[in-house]
């Protein structure tokens with residue numbers, strides 16, 4: 028019985044999504060003779076039953092394209108804004124899945140998408156997912172497509188910032204994406220030779236950061252690059268978050284929204300460093316540059332590998348799995364095991380040790 032597959036992209040876009048769509052699509056259609064249909068704009072498109080053909084021509088010429096030809100959204104099946112009200116649209120999604128005659132739904136997305144995919148699997152759909160995000164914070168996979176490209180963009184930016192910091196004897200604070208994980212700032216900070224790397228997983232003391240910058244100044248290097256993850260927080264802010272969590276009797280590390288939005292916190296850090304060191308400070312916020320443009324070769328390779336592995340799982344009617352990168356290959360990981368988990372940087376991670384080995388300060 029020829030299977031009919033629906034594929035959607037959900038959450039923040041990232042380089043490599045189209046390479047993954049191509050990998051899944053070509054393997055399903057050309058290799059296994061399945062039918063495949065594209066679902067627009069993530070779970071919202073499935074709720075609104077908006078689809079597009081995705082066989083033959085549509086799968087050609089997209090390997091190198093940034094973004095997602097399907098469109099994406101951050102909408103969740105069980106909490107979807109409809110007519111001004113947030114509603115559980117799971118039943119409509121399940122009905123549309125069957126109305127389209129689907130045998131399996133492939134979801135390309137990050138941590139949130141894995142959770143939403145599990146909910147749909149539990150609602151009776153056959154689901155297979157791929158791990159996508161520039162943040163590299165999806166659990167149980169070595170890495171996610173999008174990360175390598177963003178790493179290259181952020182590293183190139185740091186390379187360029189070195190020359191202007193050196194010329195003007197300045198501190199340049201460069202804010203790097205990553206949501207609540209520090210992988211992108213850590214990786215780009217090391218690759219770009221940042222003097223300070225601040226990540227959410229290692230709350231920092233701004234005085235310690237200033238001391239590191241002043242030590243460089245005393246050694247005749249009156250300029251520094253501070254790579255700060257957008258989710259990085261000071262020890263004081265971390266203590267306030269924990270106190271707020273304790274008050275809420277929520278023993279887990281609370282996801283208490285920071286009192287400042289990312290950019291405000293980065294600007295405040297630059298002002299503090301300027302005051303504490305006597306050096307001028309400037310801020311560069313890389314933002315969505317890190318999500319744009321053509322995927323790196325590594326991301327194209329990873330997305331293709333995971334896409335074809337997803338097609339193999341579907342052919343074997345192995346549903347309810349995320350295809351996780353593992354070494355040179357991939358392994359199916361149960362959605363129950365990955366949903367709700369976030370892969371953050373262990374403070375004793377080898378990358379952290381290596382950065383400290385070359386004298387990088389983490390503000391701790």
Ligand code: F6P
Pocket residue numbers: 039137160161162204205206257318
């Ligand atoms: O999850 C990817 C990501 O780029 C995060 O690094 C960032 O915090 C977030 O998405 C930005 O979301 P949006 O594109 O919705 O502003």
